[in-house]
Amino acid sequence: MTEKKSTPNTNRALKTRVKTARKRTLASTLWLERQLNDPYVAQAKRDGYRSRAAYKLLEIDTRYHILKRGQKVIDLGAAPGGWSQVAAAKVGATEGAGKVFGIDLLPVATIPGVDFRQLDFLAPEAPQILTEWLGGPADVVLSDMAANATGHKKTDQLRIIDLVELAADFAVQVLAPGGIFLAKVLQGGTETNLLAMLKRQFAEIRHVKPKASRADSSELYLLAMGFRGRPE
Known part of the structure:
Protein backbone atom coordinates (compact mmCIF):
# COMPACT_ATOMS: atom_id res chain seq x y z
CA MET A 1 0.00 0.00 0.00
CA ARG A 50 -8.50 -0.01 8.26
CA SER A 51 -8.66 2.25 11.33
CA ARG A 52 -7.93 5.75 12.60
CA ALA A 53 -5.10 4.21 14.66
CA ALA A 54 -2.96 4.28 11.51
CA TYR A 55 -2.38 8.01 12.05
CA LYS A 56 -1.02 7.40 15.55
CA LEU A 57 1.69 5.14 14.18
CA LEU A 58 2.38 7.50 11.28
CA GLU A 59 2.86 10.39 13.70
CA ILE A 60 5.13 8.39 16.04
CA ASP A 61 7.21 7.22 13.09
CA THR A 62 7.53 10.77 11.75
CA ARG A 63 8.94 11.87 15.11
CA TYR A 64 11.20 8.90 15.89
CA HIS A 65 11.80 7.10 12.56
CA ILE A 66 11.18 3.63 13.96
CA LEU A 67 10.13 2.02 10.66
CA LYS A 68 12.70 1.69 7.86
CA ARG A 69 12.83 -0.05 4.52
CA GLY A 70 13.86 -3.70 4.72
CA GLN A 71 12.88 -4.24 8.37
CA LYS A 72 11.08 -7.26 9.81
CA VAL A 73 8.03 -6.21 11.83
CA ILE A 74 5.60 -8.06 14.10
CA ASP A 75 2.22 -6.45 14.83
CA LEU A 76 0.63 -7.97 17.96
CA GLY A 77 -3.16 -7.89 18.14
CA ALA A 78 -3.17 -6.66 14.56
CA ALA A 79 -6.94 -6.57 13.86
CA PRO A 80 -8.34 -4.70 12.00
CA GLY A 81 -4.96 -4.00 10.39
CA GLY A 82 -4.35 -0.24 10.38
CA TRP A 83 -0.89 -0.47 11.93
CA SER A 84 0.06 -3.37 9.67
CA GLN A 85 -0.87 -1.26 6.64
CA VAL A 86 1.44 1.55 7.76
CA ALA A 87 4.27 -0.85 8.59
CA ALA A 88 4.01 -2.61 5.22
CA ALA A 89 4.29 0.70 3.35
CA LYS A 90 7.21 1.94 5.47
CA VAL A 91 9.37 -1.21 5.24
CA GLY A 92 8.61 -1.88 1.56
CA ALA A 93 6.89 -5.19 2.19
CA THR A 94 4.84 -5.03 -1.00
CA GLU A 95 8.10 -4.87 -2.99
CA GLY A 96 9.70 -7.67 -1.03
CA ALA A 97 12.13 -5.36 0.77
CA GLY A 98 10.80 -6.00 4.28
CA LYS A 99 8.39 -8.32 6.07
CA VAL A 100 5.33 -7.64 8.21
CA PHE A 101 3.59 -10.35 10.22
CA GLY A 102 0.34 -9.54 11.98
CA ILE A 103 -1.03 -11.92 14.59
CA ASP A 104 -4.38 -11.84 16.33
CA LEU A 105 -6.94 -14.17 17.84
CA LEU A 106 -9.40 -12.75 15.28
CA PRO A 107 -9.23 -13.26 11.51
CA VAL A 108 -7.98 -10.26 9.53
CA ALA A 109 -8.83 -9.55 5.90
CA THR A 110 -5.89 -9.66 3.48
CA ILE A 111 -3.62 -6.61 3.20
CA PRO A 112 -0.94 -6.43 0.47
CA GLY A 113 2.51 -7.02 1.93
CA VAL A 114 1.22 -8.33 5.26
CA ASP A 115 1.12 -11.95 6.36
CA PHE A 116 -1.57 -12.53 8.97
CA ARG A 117 -1.86 -15.51 11.28
CA GLN A 118 -4.53 -16.38 13.84
CA LEU A 119 -2.28 -17.01 16.79
CA ASP A 120 -2.13 -16.30 20.53
CA PHE A 121 1.13 -14.48 21.18
CA LEU A 122 1.00 -15.88 24.74
CA ALA A 123 1.35 -19.44 23.46
CA PRO A 124 4.76 -20.85 24.56
CA GLU A 125 5.66 -21.70 20.97
CA ALA A 126 4.65 -18.29 19.54
CA PRO A 127 8.11 -16.59 19.68
CA GLN A 128 9.78 -19.46 17.85
CA ILE A 129 6.99 -19.69 15.29
CA LEU A 130 7.18 -15.95 14.51
CA THR A 131 10.98 -16.01 14.28
CA GLU A 132 10.81 -18.91 11.84
CA TRP A 133 8.16 -17.15 9.74
CA LEU A 134 10.29 -14.01 9.58
CA GLY A 135 13.44 -15.93 8.79
CA GLY A 136 15.24 -14.44 11.78
CA PRO A 137 14.68 -12.00 14.67
CA ALA A 138 12.38 -9.00 14.31
CA ASP A 139 13.52 -5.39 14.08
CA VAL A 140 10.29 -3.94 15.47
CA VAL A 141 7.47 -5.29 17.63
CA LEU A 142 4.27 -3.21 17.63
CA SER A 143 1.35 -3.54 20.03
CA ASP A 144 -1.78 -1.40 19.86
CA MET A 145 -3.59 -3.92 22.04
CA ALA A 146 -5.79 -2.85 24.94
CA ALA A 147 -7.50 -5.00 27.54
CA ASN A 148 -11.30 -4.82 27.59
CA ALA A 149 -12.32 -1.83 29.69
CA THR A 150 -14.32 -2.34 32.88
CA GLY A 151 -14.99 1.34 33.58
CA HIS A 152 -13.01 1.14 36.82
CA LYS A 153 -9.87 3.24 36.28
CA LYS A 154 -7.54 1.37 38.61
CA THR A 155 -8.65 -2.05 37.35
CA ASP A 156 -8.25 -0.98 33.73
CA GLN A 157 -4.76 0.36 34.44
CA LEU A 158 -3.70 -2.91 36.05
CA ARG A 159 -5.10 -4.95 33.17
CA ILE A 160 -3.36 -2.97 30.47
CA ILE A 161 -0.09 -2.97 32.43
CA ASP A 162 -0.31 -6.74 32.62
CA LEU A 163 -0.93 -6.93 28.87
CA VAL A 164 2.01 -4.61 28.10
CA GLU A 165 4.30 -6.64 30.36
CA LEU A 166 3.36 -9.79 28.46
CA ALA A 167 3.91 -8.05 25.11
CA ALA A 168 7.29 -6.75 26.31
CA ASP A 169 8.31 -10.23 27.42
CA PHE A 170 7.38 -11.52 23.97
CA ALA A 171 9.32 -8.69 22.31
CA VAL A 172 12.59 -9.43 24.09
CA GLN A 173 12.34 -13.04 22.92
CA VAL A 174 12.04 -12.15 19.24
CA LEU A 175 13.88 -8.83 18.75
CA ALA A 176 17.29 -8.43 17.17
CA PRO A 177 19.89 -6.27 18.98
CA GLY A 178 19.02 -2.61 18.41
CA GLY A 179 15.34 -3.50 17.97
CA ILE A 180 12.30 -1.41 18.90
CA PHE A 181 9.19 -2.11 20.98
CA LEU A 182 6.12 0.17 20.81
CA ALA A 183 3.04 -0.48 22.93
CA LYS A 184 -0.11 1.28 24.09
CA VAL A 185 -0.45 2.04 27.80
CA LEU A 186 -2.59 4.38 29.94
CA GLN A 187 -1.46 7.63 31.51
CA GLY A 188 -0.50 6.95 35.11
CA GLY A 189 -0.59 3.23 34.42
CA THR A 190 3.07 2.42 33.77
CA GLU A 191 4.32 0.72 36.89
CA THR A 192 7.85 0.85 38.22
CA ASN A 193 8.50 -2.83 37.58
CA LEU A 194 7.65 -2.56 33.89
CA LEU A 195 9.83 0.52 33.37
CA ALA A 196 12.70 -1.06 35.30
CA MET A 197 12.55 -4.15 33.10
CA LEU A 198 12.48 -2.11 29.90
CA LYS A 199 15.37 0.09 31.04
CA ARG A 200 17.46 -3.03 31.58
CA GLN A 201 16.60 -4.35 28.13
CA PHE A 202 16.56 -1.13 26.04
CA ALA A 203 18.87 1.86 25.71
CA GLU A 204 16.10 4.51 25.52
CA ILE A 205 12.53 4.69 26.84
CA ARG A 206 9.99 7.38 25.88
CA HIS A 207 6.33 8.09 26.52
CA VAL A 208 4.53 9.47 23.45
CA LYS A 209 1.06 11.00 23.13
CA PRO A 210 0.20 11.34 19.41
CA LYS A 211 -2.18 14.09 18.33
CA ALA A 212 -4.32 11.39 16.70
CA SER A 213 -5.13 10.03 20.17
CA ARG A 214 -8.46 11.44 21.25
CA ALA A 215 -8.16 14.40 23.61
CA ASP A 216 -10.40 12.73 26.20
CA SER A 217 -8.44 9.46 26.07
CA SER A 218 -5.86 8.51 28.71
CA GLU A 219 -3.93 6.40 26.22
CA LEU A 220 -0.31 7.06 25.36
CA TYR A 221 2.45 4.94 23.88
CA LEU A 222 5.54 3.46 25.46
CA LEU A 223 8.45 3.48 23.01
CA ALA A 224 11.51 1.38 23.86
CA MET A 225 14.46 1.74 21.47
CA GLY A 226 17.88 0.11 21.23
CA PHE A 227 17.26 -3.45 22.44
CA ARG A 228 20.41 -4.60 24.19
CA GLY A 229 20.02 -8.23 23.11
CA ARG A 230 19.42 -11.43 25.03
CA PRO A 231 22.25 -12.92 27.11
CA GLU A 232 23.82 -15.95 25.46
Missing part, protein backbone atom coordinates in the same frame (compact mmCIF):
# COMPACT_ATOMS: atom_id res chain seq x y z
CA THR A 2 1.32 3.45 -0.89
CA GLU A 3 1.69 5.66 2.16
CA LYS A 4 -0.85 8.47 2.28
CA LYS A 5 0.24 12.04 2.95
CA SER A 6 -3.13 13.70 3.64
CA THR A 7 -3.79 15.35 7.00
CA PRO A 8 -7.16 15.12 8.78
CA ASN A 9 -9.11 18.36 9.05
CA THR A 10 -9.77 18.69 12.77
CA ASN A 11 -11.87 21.87 12.42
CA ARG A 12 -15.21 20.60 11.19
CA ALA A 13 -17.83 23.32 11.16
CA LEU A 14 -20.85 21.07 11.55
CA LYS A 15 -21.38 18.30 14.08
CA THR A 16 -23.50 15.25 13.37
CA ARG A 17 -25.99 14.43 16.09
CA VAL A 18 -27.24 10.88 16.57
CA LYS A 19 -30.67 10.14 17.99
CA THR A 20 -30.96 7.33 20.52
CA ALA A 21 -32.56 4.36 18.80
CA ARG A 22 -34.89 1.97 20.58
CA LYS A 23 -32.32 -0.86 20.77
CA ARG A 24 -29.24 1.34 21.15
CA THR A 25 -27.87 2.25 24.58
CA LEU A 26 -26.81 5.77 25.45
CA ALA A 27 -23.17 4.68 25.52
CA SER A 28 -23.51 3.20 22.02
CA THR A 29 -25.18 6.36 20.78
CA LEU A 30 -22.41 8.55 22.17
CA TRP A 31 -19.75 6.27 20.65
CA LEU A 32 -21.44 6.40 17.25
CA GLU A 33 -21.75 10.18 17.43
CA ARG A 34 -18.07 10.48 18.30
CA GLN A 35 -17.12 8.24 15.39
CA LEU A 36 -19.19 10.24 12.92
CA ASN A 37 -17.59 13.49 14.08
CA ASP A 38 -14.02 12.22 14.29
CA PRO A 39 -11.90 13.71 11.45
CA TYR A 40 -9.42 10.84 11.70
CA VAL A 41 -12.18 8.28 11.13
CA ALA A 42 -13.29 10.16 8.00
CA GLN A 43 -9.71 10.56 6.79
CA ALA A 44 -8.99 6.84 7.33
CA LYS A 45 -11.89 6.00 5.02
CA ARG A 46 -10.57 8.38 2.36
CA ASP A 47 -7.00 7.09 2.66
CA GLY A 48 -8.01 3.44 2.70
CA TYR A 49 -6.75 2.64 6.19
